[in-house]
Amino acid sequence: MSEEIERYLRAGTRENTRRSYRAAIEHFEVSWGGFLPATSDAIVRYLVDHAGKLSQNTLRLRLAALAQWHVSQGFPDPTKTPVVRQVLKGIRTLHPQQEKQAEPLQLRELERCVAWLERQSQEARESGDYGLLLRCQRDRALLLMGFWRAFRSDELCRLQVEHIQAQAGEGMRIFLPRSKADRDSLGVTHSAPALARLCPVQAYLDWITTAGIAYGPVFRGIDRWGRLAESALHPNSLIPLLRGILSGAGLPAELYSSHSLRRGFATWATRSGWDQKSLMSYVGWKDGKSALRYVEAGTFFPGGFRQLPAE
Structure with a gap:
């Protein structure tokens, strides 16, 4: 791969994502002792070894990193096989986890x-x-x-x-x-x-x-x-x-993190009468799941839209 192509590939991926993917590949190869390119059996063993230890979000990120590495190097993606999907489903069933969220800044x-x-x-x-x-x-x-x-x-x-x-x-x-x-x-x-x-x-x-x-x-x-x-x-x-x-x-x-500002606004807007479509448009969410994830539990979307208050 030429340096010019590599430069554009890097530009097409957010720096935080690149950093997370590098850490995930290092964890698979160095910490766990995996071999790249990997087989679907190796991916399954990796998942099983970390089931219940790592969050499901972390496991999904690790799989995304492994998938990206294989595709970028011209290898078949071993994370998309039926057995890997079935093991992931089993992990969700046997190790249910409540998603941790930062407190909204009211x-x-x-x-x-x-x-x-x-x-x-x-x-x-x-x-x-x-x-x-x-x-x-x-x-x-x-x-x-x-x-x-x-x-x-x-x-x-x-x-x-x-x-x-x-x-x-x-x-x-x-x-x-x-x-x-x-x-x-x-x-x-x-x-x-x-x-x-x-x-x-x-x-x-x-x-x-x-x-x-x-x-x-x-x-x-x-x-x-x-x-x-x-x-x-x-x-x-x-x-x-x-x-x-x-x-x-x-x-x-x-109780708070940098997401607290975003969650706080979403909660405020919902309680102020914004409907879901208006909130999604203002914040830039593409699907309703994102909006619901950020709105404080117990808050719902009533009808009607109100602009930000003048006072």
């Missing part, structure tokens, strides 16, 4: 976090702590944009200033050149409202103004001396960042 918790960040910002101004002020402004914008647009962590980290048009009191348009739901990488433009309270537009404008950012990544690292990084935050850094905010606001941080 609107009242969001308000509490933002209020704490605003108090911290005021203290930073009074004490002249520029680094703390930057972190508070960044985190406030990240929380509010992440919530009201229901962005994934990798989408938040890929936001670019030159792809955002924001007008105080009116709203903002956000262009994402690629995302998980954008399978054809055509790019998607999202809109976000200007609100009287918990406004993502004003939070964004406050942040880029304070930080003096005119181009490049919106959300960046800040060192202990208050120096702004040129590169974007890594998606894996958002969970400790979010939990730090929650702890500061006096909330049980361990």
Whole structure:
């Protein structure tokens, strides 16, 4: 395979997926001692050895990685045989697992976090702590944009200033050149409202103004001396960042993850009267199962559609 072909194949797969697939192949070959190319019998033994030890989501990811490796190398895919499918079905039957989900960040918790960040910002101004002020402004914008647009962590980290048009009191348009739901990488433009309270537009404008950012990544690292990084935050850094905010606001941080913003918005929208079709369109879900997975248990989709509140 030429380097040019390899370059385009890499571009067609998300970095997180490539990283997960590499780890899965290493686990099969090195940790378990498997041989590639593999037979369906070897795949079955691998599944049986890890049934009940690894989650079913992890097993499915490992199979996807093995399937991708075989197809990319020109070998038949051993994961698609009837015996592998039957063993997977047996694992689901004998080792049922309840899917673990992060707690949705409800609107009242969001308000509490933002209020704490605003108090911290005021203290930073009074004490002249520029680094703390930057972190508070960044985190406030990240929380509010992440919530009201229901962005994934990798989408938040890929936001670019030159792809955002924001007008105080009116709203903002956000262009994402690629995302998980954008399978054809055509790019998607999202809109976000200007609100009287918990406004993502004003939070964004406050942040880029304070930080003096005119181009490049919106959300960046800040060192202990208050120096702004040129590169974007890594998606894996958002969970400790979010939990730090929650702890500061006096909330049980361990219950939440970066998915909590997305789940929180979905729950809020549903309780506010959004129907399933409207929520799916706004968030970018292609099927109803995705929507139901993110909405808090016990919440349902009533009829009617309501826009985001102006206040």
